[in-house]
Amino acid sequence: xxxxxxxxxxxxxxxxxxxxxxxxxxxxxxxxxxxxxxxxxxxxxxxxxxxxxxxxxxxxxxxxxxxxxxxxxxxxxxxxxxxxxxxxxxxxxxxxxxxxxxxxxxxxxxxxxxxxxxxxxxxxxxxxxxxxxxxxxxxxxxxxxxxxxxxxxxxxxxxxxxxxxxxxxxxxxxxxxxxxxxxxxxxxxxxxxxxxxxxxxxxxxxxxxxxxxxxxxxxxxxxxxxxxxxxxxxxxxxxx
Numbered sequence: 007x008x009x010x011x012x013x014x015x016x017x018x019x020x021x022x023x024x025x026x027x028x029x030x031x032x033x034x035x036x037x038x039x040x041x042x043x044x045x046x047x048x049x050x051x052x053x054x055x056x057x058x059x060x061x062x063x064x065x066x067x068x069x070x071x072x073x074x075x076x077x078x079x080x081x082x083x084x085x086x087x088x089x090x091x092x093x094x095x096x097x098x099x100x101x102x103x104x105x106x107x108x109x110x111x112x113x114x115x116x117x118x119x120x121x122x123x124x125x126x127x128x129x130x131x132x133x134x135x136x137x138x139x140x141x142x143x144x145x146x147x148x149x150x151x152x153x154x155x156x157x158x159x160x161x162x163x164x165x166x167x168x169x170x171x172x173x174x175x176x177x178x179x180x181x182x183x184x185x186x187x188x189x190x191x192x193x194x195x196x197x198x199x200x201x202x203x204x205x206x207x208x209x210x211x212x213x214x215x216x217x218x219x220x221x222x223x224x225x226x227x228x229x230x231x232x233x234x235x236x237x238x239x240x241x242x243x244x245x246x
Contacts (some may be wrong), residue, residue: 009112010101015129024121027087031115036072038092041148042155042212049219051089056165056186065156073180079229093141100138164192172227176234188216
């Protein structure tokens, strides 16, 4: 259940938000929607793919954080996240309502007196709240830019499905489906005029960032392997 209301400097002057990453705040996601503006920051940490919205079937861009549902391999409870944290995770528990900023008063992030203040005693936005406003503006504008980017790639038939098959040291395997990436064969076959247009619109850079981010898949698998090993050692010690 949510209780989303327009943020008000008088009514909500004393509210505080626990802004850190935690599974109990909803950071335990395998895949999170991102915008094209984030690609340079994402590609050095996460594989970036396309996926289809379950309701509309429309493509969107997302960062892969783990292999299993509810698995975020970058999440370390009680510790600051070292990797860039996607804006859609940073923004919780805030939303937009038209041009207004809204907040979910029933979010577990709104928990007592701990966390980041939203307003100064004089009712002015704090630096934290200003950062949230900036993130929401970037998301709003970025979603539209990302949609146009995806539409362009679809027109040029540059999106293709990809299956990710990985095995782990405990003998288990994962076959991740439902993801899409850049068709490098189709990219190489484009007429020069289309390639030049992609370059001039800044899309060629985004395309190659997505391709480069595929190198993060084996890195992600190594992170999971280390977690599996740590859990196995923990169980072994518990049995001693």
